[in-house]
Structures are given as structure tokens and as C-alpha cells.
Amino acid sequence: MSGFAGIIGQPVTEATTGSALVPMTRSLTRDPSDITGEWRYQPLALQLAMTFGAGSSTHAVPVWNGRRDIGLIFLGDLPTPVAGRSFFPDRGEISQGGLAALIDLYEERGPGWIAELNGTFHGLIVDLREQTVLLFNDRYGLNRVYYHQSAEGFFFSTEAKALLAAIPALRRIDQRGLAEFFSVGCVLQNRSLFDGILLLPPGSLWTFHRDGRIDKHRYFDPTAWEQQTPLDAVAYGERLREVFGRITPRYLQGDDRVAMSLTGGLDSRVILAWAHAEPGSLPCYTFGGPYRDCADVSLARKLAKLCHQPHSTIRIGRNFFENFPALAQETVRVSDGTMDVSGAVELYVNRQARAIAPVRLTGNYGSEILRSNVAFRPGRPDTALFSPEFCGRLDEAAETYRSEAAGHRLSFIAFKQVPWHHYARLSVEKSQLTPRSPYLNNEVVALAYRAPPELATSAGPLLDLIAAGNPILDTVGTDRALRRRRLPVVTKLATTWQEFTAKAEYACDYGLPAWLTPVDRTLGGLHWDRLFLGRHKFYHFRTWYRHELANHLRECNVEGHNGTACYRDGTVDRMIAGHLSGRSNHTSDLHKLLTVQLIDRLFLHAP
Numbered sequence: 345m346s347g348f349a350g351i352i353g354q355p356v357t358e359a360t361t362g363s364a365l366v367p368m369t370r371s372l373t374r375d376p377s378d379i380t381g382e383w384r385y386q387p388l389a390l391q392l393a394m395t396f397g398a399g400s401s402t403h404a405v406p407v408w409n410g411r412r413d414i415g416l417i418f419l420g421d422l423p424t425p426v427a428g429r430s431f432f433p434d435r436g437e438i439s440q441g442g443l444a445a446l447i448d449l450y451e452e453r454g455p456g457w458i459a460e461l462n463g464t465f466h467g468l469i470v471d472l473r474e475q476t477v478l479l480f481n482d483r484y485g486l487n488r489v490y491y492h493q494s495a496e497g498f499f500f501s502t503e504a505k506a507l508l509a510a511i512p513a514l515r516r517i518d519q520r521g522l523a524e525f526f527s528v529g530c531v532l533q534n535r536s537l538f539d540g541i542l543l544l545p546p547g548s549l550w551t552f553h554r555d556g557r558i559d560k561h562r563y564f565d566p567t568a569w570e571q572q573t574p575l576d577a578v579a580y581g582e583r584l585r586e587v588f589g590r591i592t593p594r595y596l597q598g599d600d601r602v603a604m605s606l607t608g609g610l611d612s613r614v615i616l617a618w619a620h621a622e623p624g625s626l627p628c629y630t631f632g633g634p635y636r637d638c639a640d641v642s643l644a645r646k647l648a649k650l651c652h653q654p655h656s657t658i659r660i661g662r663n664f665f666e667n668f669p670a671l672a673q674e675t676v677r678v679s680d681g682t683m684d685v686s687g688a689v690e691l692y693v694n695r696q697a698r699a700i701a702p703v704r705l706t707g708n709y710g711s712e713i714l715r716s717n718v719a720f721r722p723g724r725p726d727t728a729l730f731s732p733e734f735c736g737r738l739d740e741a742a743e744t745y746r747s748e749a750a751g752h753r754l755s756f757i758a759f760k761q762v763p764w765h766h767y768a769r770l771s772v773e774k775s776q777l778t779p780r781s782p783y784l785n786n787e788v789v790a791l792a793y794r795a796p797p798e799l800a801t802s803a804g805p806l807l808d809l810i811a812a813g814n815p816i817l818d819t820v821g822t823d824r825a826l827r828r829r830r831l832p833v834v835t836k837l838a839t840t841w842q843e844f845t846a847k848a849e850y851a852c853d854y855g856l857p858a859w860l861t862p863v864d865r866t867l868g869g870l871h872w873d874r875l876f877l878g879r880h881k882f883y884h885f886r887t888w889y890r891h892e893l894a895n896h897l898r899e900c901n902v903e904g905h906n907g908t909a910c911y912r913d914g915t916v917d918r919m920i921a922g923h924l925s926g927r928s929n930h931t932s933d934l935h936k937l938l939t940v941q942l943i944d945r946l947f948l949h950a951p
Contacts, residue, residue, distance in 0.1 A: 345678075345775050347372040348417050348468065349501035350392040351510075352477055352552050356384045367509035368501060369393040374678075374775075383415075388554055389497070390470065390477055392417070406470060407443045409451065413472040416447050419502070420465020420487055421780060423594045458549055459483075459563045462786045466502060466544075477552040483564040484784060485534075485546030485763035486770065490680075492541050498552065504541055504680040508947050514540045515948045517940075522910065523737035526936055527722050528745050530682065530765045537681050537943065546759050566755040569793040577796050584805060585812050587787050592618040595705055595782050596626065602780070603627040603701030606655070608643030609822055610806045611710025615782060616651060617813030619705075623652035627700055631693045632657045635878035639842070643820060650816050658696045660689065660882060665892040667692075676942040678775040683768035684939040689883045690769055694776040702777050709766065709783040712757050713792050716801050719757075720765045721745070726933060729919060734910035754800075758789055848876040853886045856929040886931040894924055900938060 349368040372395040406415035449457040466487040469478040491500040518539040521531040534543040547564035630644040648655035671688035711717040722742035922928035
């Protein structure tokens with residue numbers, strides 16, 4: 345995975361050269377075979393560093409035009425032509441020729457060309473003609489740029505760990521951000537877990553002038569989409585079919601092999617229906633658990649067979665539990681602490697998925713964009729675990745969420761939920777392969793704003809879209825027994841059963857209520873929960889923490905760490921003991937606890 349970092353406004357002298365840039369470069373390096381580069385320009389007080397994985401197609405820092413007066417750093421995925429030119433990625437990055445073409449666009453149109461880009465990206469332009477530096481990201485802010493601004497200069501990086509390495513004073517947990525992490529699962533309002541480190545807002549184009557001025561401009565405003573006129577149901581359906589028929593095949597292109605991450609739901613099935621891939625050309629795979637074939641595996645296998653595509657099941661094996669400490673540590677490290685330790689399963693399965701293909705075509709964000717699904721809300725952490733002061737911060741976190749969620753629902757999802765909440769899992773996936781989803785294509789998102797109000801949260805348009813793209817896929821119900829052609833009695837029974845098993849599985853795992861814990865302790869030896877575990881999900885941390893991962897949990901000495909100062913004295917030991925004995929269910933609390941411990945070790949007190 346490639347990244348960049350830099351400093352603007354710090355004079356480049358013998359004394360300063362390398363003093364902060366070297367640790368930033370080192371923190372971006374994951375493997376001894378990674379390729380790094382550094383570049384400095386005294387008139388703009390600019391220092392840049394970049395890291396590429398071995399085999400990357402782009403090694404220069406930055407890439408220059410023929411006159412060497414405009415330089416570009418650009419990382420991302422542009423699956424849609426810009427001004428008639430195609431920029432499909434090569435080995436996860438835009439090719440050298442593609443970067444040169446982007447520089448040509450900048451020379452022709454100025455900074456405005458960034459608003460035309462359709463994908464997820466971040467980058468930087470050095471314009472020696474205008475003596476400016478331009479820092480930018482995609483309109484959703486999914487490709488992050490962290491920054492810290494002080495009298496010492498403007499420090500920025502694609503990873504927070506680079507700023508922590510360069511400025512030891514930043515190695516402090518922000519208690520407000522930590523409370524949001526506990527309450528809603530992510531930090532809000534373009535802040536981070538670390539005091540003094542912020543995020544470039546979505547759709548940013550910040551211009552740094554030689555005299556020290558910074559123009560903090562946003563090149564896209566969601567209100568432009570909010571003000572569109574809604575379509576009627578027929579026109580909306582026709583437009584969906586036209587857009588997906590045109591853009592979906594583009595996501596299968598590029599120099600690298602593409603495989604489909606297929607589930608039993610609607611989102612990936614829409615892509616499969618409109619990909620129109622030749623038989624055997626689109627390998628499919630599904631993540632599976634250790635107990636049985638979950639609904640996703642069983643259904644995806646049928647769907648792949650109907651489309652004459654190969655299918656593989658990537659399972660959680662015994663070596664996952666043996667390697668969990670290392671996997672959890674790597675998960676927290678690559679995500680800058682945004683993904684809790686449960687993301688170790690994502691690291692494990694995506695690492696195996698890369699052996700099938702380095703590009704993962706996925707239905708991520710489909711339900712969020714086309715069904716307005718809000719995927720995160722304030723939780724109810726056990727306040728008995730925390731100090732009174734931190735409980736107040738948890739209340740503040742819930743109030744901040746409610747304030748941010750006010751307004752247009754889809755704008756909240758696309759421009760807040762996506763960069764704040766979905767980034768965590770994506771960062772883990774990107775550490776192993778290149779995820780690609782058509783649901784963040786600008787045309788798709790803009791069209792979602794025009795959905796008729798009665799269809800904005802409905803599965804109907806997606807079911808119609810599947811039937812129009814490949815009718816045979818509608819013969820298989822989803823993991824919630826949804827299908828366009830319904831047999832009333834059969835569908836009702838199937839839906840009731842699927843909903844019951846989904847709720848029962850949740851109750852056996854994360855949601856085990858307090859009144860059921862005595863039953864679980866009494867019948868635990870009979871593994872009664874295996875009647876439901878694995879029917880819909882492929883990972884089950886409640887029981888894993890009690891059994892397969894119990895020794896790891898016992899060995900965790902977390903008291904006294906910087907992040908754990910939020911806990912009441914003695915509650916951490918009681919929490920671990922209660923979960924191991926089966927007297928209580930602290931699965932989600934343990935995720936956060938172990939994550940905070942690793943954040944402390946990896947970022948706050950690392951050498």
C-alpha cells in the first residue's frame with residue numbers, strides 16, 4: 345500500500361533537512377522491499393516523502409511535466425474516464441502515463457479538473473509557476489489526509505502514524521475522540537483519536553502560497569445534489585439500468601486480475617448481474633466461518649454457478665486463532681487505530697483473497713447509498729465500567745452524533761458515515777488488496793438523491809435492477825429471502841425463518857442478554873449456541889473470547905495504559921473475568937479494550 349507525507353512552511357536547511365521527514369518516511373514503510381523517495385524545495389519550504397510497495401508502477405516523487413514546473417502525487421482509483429481519457433489503475437495505482445495525462449488536464453483547466461474526477465483518491469500538486477502547493481482528496485473523503493498545523497509548519501500524511509513519528513508531542517489520546525470511538529465506533533467531525541491531528545474534510549482542495557497563506561477550499565458541496573428534482577418510479581428505474589449497464593463493466597477493467605467478493609445479499613448481486621462477464625473470467629469468493637456454510641456462502645455458490653463463474657470459500661481456520669495477537673496488532677497498526685481488533689478477521693480473509701486476485705470487486709456501500717442505510721448509531725457502553733468524567737464524554741458523543749445526523753439523510757451517509765465509519769474496515773482491506781465498488785461512482789450517488797421518496801429505503805429498485813440485468817439471478821432468494829418474483833406462502837415462511845435465525849444468532853453472540861448468561865453457563869458444554877452460530881455471520885467473538893482466544897485474553901495486562909485511564913479502578917479485571925466465566929457478555933467492550941491497549945503500545949509509547 346502506497347502513501348505520502350510532507351511538511352509545508354518549515355525552512356529547508358542543513359539543520360532541518362530530514363529531522364522530521366525521515367521518521368515520517370520510515371513510518372509509512374511496511375516491508376523492507378518497499379520503495380521510498382524524498383523531495384525538497386526551499387522556495388516553498390516544502391518537504392515530501394512517498395512510499396510504494398515493491399512492483400509499483402510509479403516511483404518518482406513527484407511525477408513531473410516535461411518542463412518540470414508542475415509535479416503531481418496521486419494515489420487512488422479512477423474507474424471512469426476524465427475528459428475522454430481513461431485512468432484505470434495499474435497494480436492498484438494510476439499508471440505513469442495516466443499521471444502525465446492528469447498533469448496535462450491541470451495545465452489545461454487549472455485546479456478545477458479535480459472536481460471532474462470520479463473515484464476515490466488523494467494527492468498533491470506542486471506548481472512552481474504559481475509557487476503554490478495544492479493538497480486534495482476525493483469528494484467523499486474516503487482516501488484520508490491527516491494533518492497537524494502549528495507554528496512549526498503544516499504536517500500532513502495519508503497515515504496518522506507518520507505525524508506521530510515526526511512530532512512526539514502529538515502522542516496523546518484525545519478523550520473526546522476516544523469517547524466517540526466507544527459510543528459510535530468512530531471519531532466524528534473530521535477529528536482523530538490523537539490530540540492535535542485532524543482530517544482534511546471531504547472534497548477539499550487546499551492551496552498553500554509561498555507567503556504562508558492557506559486557502560481552504562471545498563470543490564464540492566452536497567447541496568448541489570440535494571437540490572435535484574426527484575424522479576418518478578419508472579424514470580428512476582430506467583436511469584438505474586442505464587447507469588449500471590454503462591459503468592459496471594468498467595470496474596472489471598485494468599491490468600490486474602479482478603475477483604468478485606460475492607454474498608447472499610442484494611448489493612454484490614446487482615454488480616454480478618450487470619458485469620456480463622465471460623464464463624470463467626470472474627472468480628468469485630465468499631468468507632465463511634468455522635462451524636458451517638453460512639447463508640452468504642450457500643447462496644453465493646449458487647449465484648456463481650448460474651453465471652458460470654468459479655467460486656471459492658475463504659474460511660476462518662485454526663491458524664486464525666493461533667495468529668490472532670499478531671493479526672490484531674497489524675489491524676490496529678494499518679488502520680491507525682480506527683479499526684478495533686475484530687478487524688483481524690478482515691485482515692485474515694482479505695490476505696487469502698489477494699491470492700485469488702489483487703483487485704476485490706465488492707458491493708460495499710450499496711445499501712447505504714441506494715437504500716439510505718445508516719450503518720452506525722450511538723451504542724450503550726456499560727457506564728459502570730467508566731469514570732464519571734468519561735461517562736459525561738460518552739453522553740457528549742451521542743449528542744454530537746445526533747447533531748451531525750440532522751439534515752439530509754443521504755448526505756450524512758455519503759459524506760460523514762462513509763469517511764468516518766466505513767474507512768476503518770476499508771483501511772484494513774486496502775492493506776492487502778485493492779477494493780473497488782461502483783456504489784461510490786459519482787453518477788450512482790447523484791442518482792440516489794433523485795430516488796422517489798417512497799423508494800428511497802426500499803429494496804424494490806435493487807430487485808428490479810437484478811432482474812433486468814440477469815433474470816436468472818432473481819430465481820435465488822437473498823439471505824433475507826427477498827426476491828422479485830414472490831410465492832406468497834413460501835416467501836413468508838422463508839423470510840420468517842431467516843429473520844428468526846439472524847436474531848437468534850445475534851442473541852447467541854454479541855447480543856447475549858444478561859438473563860440468558862446463566863443458561864449459557866449451564867449448557868455451555870453442550871455448545872447449544874452452535875444451533876445458530878454461523879448461519880449468517882462468519883465470525884463469533886463472544887464464544888471465541890471464552891474459548892479459542894481465552895489464553896490471549898488472560899495474558900492481556902491493560903491496567904494503567906494511557907487510553908485505559910477512562911476506566912474505573914478494577915473494572916478491567918472484573919470485565920475480563922466475567923466474560924471468561926460466562927457470567928457476563930462483554931464482547932464489544934473487550935474489542936475496544938484490546939484496541940486501546942494496542943493503540944497505546946503501537947503509537948503512544950512506540951520507540
